[in-house]
Amino acid sequence: MTTDSKLEKKLLGDLQTDFPLAARPYLQLAKTCGSGEQEVIETISDLLARGKIRRISANFDSKALGYVSALVGAEVAPAHLEAVADYVSRHPGVTHNYERFHTFNLWFTIAVY
Structure with a gap:
């Protein structure tokens, strides 16, 4: 799959700093990127397959939570x-x-x- 490098860069930034907490987070990402939901899903899958990102998961401030x-x-x-x-x-x-x-x-x- 060929992806637009502008879309990849925007997604990489948004995935790290502003991942939407929504029922359809990839649709929300698509709206901020000026793209479609399916294209965002495919681009993220491609980034994972190419090793550009390892995983998508939550990151909590353990100290603020008392840990x-x-x-x-x-x-x-x-x-x-x-x-x-x-x-x-x-x-x-x-x-x-x-x-x-x-x-x-x-x-x-x-x-x-």
């Missing part, structure tokens, strides 16, 4: 890395969990109330 958060770096034996990462990921407060090529080879963020 505390931490970035944790852990040194885990390589033989246990997958099991430890799976265990950590089961905690509902963990939002990111990544392997890194460093002494501290498992990094994750956690937020708790």
